[in-house]
Amino acid sequence: MMNNTWKSQCKYPAGTVIIGKWNRHRYEIVRMLGSGANGVVYLAESSFGLTAIKISIDSVSIISEVNVLKALEKVQGSSLGPSLYDVDDWENGKRRIHFYVMEYIKGKELLHFVREKGISWAGIMMIQLLDVLEGLHQKGWVFGDLKPENLIVEGPTPKIRCIDVGGTTMRGRAIKEFTEFFDRGYWGLGSRKAEPSYDLFSTAMMMINLHYPKRFVKSGNSVKQLTIIIQGNKELLKFDTILMKALLGKYDSAKEMKKELLIILSAGERSKQQRTTRYAPKPKKKKMRAFLETVSILLITMILYTLYIYGYIL
Numbered sequence: 001m002m003n004n005t006w007k008s009q010c011k012y013p014a015g016t017v018i019i020g021k022w023n024r025h026r027y028e029i030v031r032m033l034g035s036g037a038n039g040v041v042y043l044a045e046s047s048f049g050l051t052a053i054k055i056s057i058d059s060v061s062i063i064s065e066v067n068v069l070k071a072l073e074k075v076q077g078s079s080l081g082p083s084l085y086d087v088d089d090w091e092n093g094k095r096r097i098h099f100y101v102m103e104y105i106k107g108k109e110l111l112h113f114v115r116e117k118g119i120s121w122a123g124i125m126m127i128q129l130l131d132v133l134e135g136l137h138q139k140g141w142v143f144g145d146l147k148p149e150n151l152i153v154e155g156p157t158p159k160i161r162c163i164d165v166g167g168t169t170m171r172g173r174a175i176k177e178f179t180e181f182f183d184r185g186y187w188g189l190g191s192r193k194a195e196p197s198y199d200l201f202s203t204a205m206m207m208i209n210l211h212y213p214k215r216f217v218k219s220g221n222s223v224k225q226l227t228i229i230i231q232g233n234k235e236l237l238k239f240d241t242i243l244m245k246a247l248l249g250k251y252d253s254a255k256e257m258k259k260e261l262l263i264i265l266s267a268g269e270r271s272k273q274q275r276t277t278r279y280a281p282k283p284k285k286k287k288m289r290a291f292l293e294t295v296s297i298l299l300i301t302m303i304l305y306t307l308y309i310y311g312y313i314l
């Protein structure tokens with residue numbers, strides 16, 4: 001983990017040019033995107049277009065994140081993490097800096113997106129996430145540090161993407177990075193062993209967080225506390241059974257959780273449609289009848305007219 005002195009030494013102004021020692025690609029810093037425990041991320045112009053470049057003095061953390069990005073790319077059909085473009089070192093006169101270059105993911109943080117577009121998007125985003133998690137788990141990985149800040153919704157057709165893969169851990173090992181609110185160990189509801197149920201717990205906590213943007217701390221019996229929280233929100237209550245199952249580690253796979261979530265979401269859609277049909281005025285049927293009448297009259301008139309012409313000519 002980098003300390004603050006190292007972090008401040010990884011700070012560069014806009015216009016700084018980074019040239020890779022080995023691959024010789026050139027990157028011009030546009031601005032800082034953010035900094036984490038292991039490095040600083042910049043937006044940079046390059047021959048790849050606009051990219052995000054993560055720099056660090058810690059080669060081990062860079063290598064380990066690069067390995068995770070490579071593994072994520074191998075998950076069939078998944079584009080959860082950013083694509084990896086380049087890995088290199090930069091000698092800037094003073095010291096050697098390690099960096100990797102990835103796709104710049106432009107979008108809104110999950111919490112902002114749901115706040116802006118409406119809470120009904122929360123379930124849809126969770127379905128997308130569960131889909132990707134299933135692929136990831138099958139490849140032997142567990143995401144680990146799932147939280148809304150790490151998830152970005154991009155594109156005109158909203159798609160969930162992840163900007164921090166630092167917590168991704170091989171199945172069976174101890175989770176590398178976590179955030180208390182989303183960590184089942186903190187809530188006393190399971191271990192920090194990397195297994196699918198760890199991610200599913202975090203997914204359930206994320207769903208809770210989307211409905212309760214102000215996070216809360218553990219107080220007393222976790223199961224009781226979380227049950228009261230879920231039941232205290234009308235929207236969240238619809239997902240009661242699924243959330244409790246995920247919190248208690250009752251799902252073996254993301255696929256199973258996704259299936260049950262889909263059923264709840266589609267039942268909600270159906271009842272919404274029924275409500276609209278029941279209360280909406282019914283001018284459509286009348287319009288249709290009038291249209292059919294006009295068509296019949298026109299047809300009959302045309303037939304009579306043809307017969308008349310035919311008779312006249314004869």
Ligand SMILES: Nc1ncnc2c1ncn2[C@@H]1O[C@H](COP(=O)(O)OP(=O)(O)OP(=O)(O)O)[C@@H](O)[C@H]1O
Pocket residue numbers: 033034035036037038039040041052054082102103104105106150163164165166177
């Ligand atoms: N590929 C990317 N596209 C767009 N923004 C990015 C990308 N990668 C990182 N960022 C931005 O840079 C910030 C820092 O990212 P980084 O992965 O270093 O750390 P973190 O997620 O904040 O913390 P930590 O790694 O300690 O959990 C992110 O919060 C995000 O705003």
